[in-house]
């Protein structure tokens with residue numbers, strides 16, 4: 001258990017050690033010229049490739065994120081993909097398997113920990129900003145990204161102020177049908193994420209809202225895209241995750257208000273029958289997105 005806790009802390013602690021080395025506002029760094037891997041034929045291949053890289057991105061989280069990205073392809077959603085907090089590149093590897101022609105993969109971290117071996121596992125060559133997410137807007141030309149990012153993965157310091165700044169940036173860059181995924185959204189070891197996110201959502205003129213949460217991640221979309229993403233979660237997510245290798249998938253939704261109507265996805269507890277938690281009590285919340 002202690003080993004697991006340490007493994008989970010290590011990257012952020014390492015990040016603190018790396019902080020003084022990075023310029024305050026950062027810079028775009030040239031990565032070693034490694035040829036990308038050929039595009040994966042299947043999800044199993046994407047998962048195995050990413051799992052071969054050190055990191056804490058769990059198999060269940062990979063399956064959910066991959067299913068959301070695959071749904072974007074079905075919806076004809078196009079745009080760039082970016083990530084704050086890359087560490088050794090495990091989640092970046094999964095993301096890279098979804099980048100299509102004309103789309104960019106932009107990574108940002110206060111340390112550059114991607115080895116040539118890892119770069120050879122990525123399916124596209126990423127752009128890399130060495131610096132903090134707070135300084136990202138001073139380094140990267142946001143013009144071509146504004147309103148054109150279809151998937152943003154936020155997994156950096158998890159501090160209150162960084163989370164607020166990241167929410168602002170995500171809101172500025174996300175496409176109308178884009179998705180932002182916040183790591184550790186509901187992890188109370190980082191309990192500051194919750195107030196930072198809800199402060200942003202309730203005190204700004206944003207149209208972002210959660211459509212899906214898990215124990216590890218929270219997924220947001222624009223209000224106008226909720227019908228599409230909500231219908232996907234309700235009608236297909238369980239099967240999509242099963243097809244990726246986890247059978248006991250459950251959805252929970254025990255309220256649905258205009259202000260908050262997200263689904264929770266998790267694995268069933270022993271003896272629990274799915275796929276809808278408390279359907280006899282909360283059936284009305286599973287009838288439509």
Ligand SMILES: C[S@@+](CC[C@H](N)C(=O)[O-])C[C@H]1O[C@@H](n2cnc3c(N)ncnc32)[C@H](O)[C@@H]1O
Nearest residue numbers: 011015055085087090091109110132133156157
């Ligand atoms: C938990 S790791 C990321 C794990 C990675 N997303 C994965 O799933 O494999 C957190 C990363 O955030 C980076 N980080 C910490 N503070 C940051 C900041 N303010 N801006 C950008 N990156 C930051 C750290 O250097 C570290 O590499």
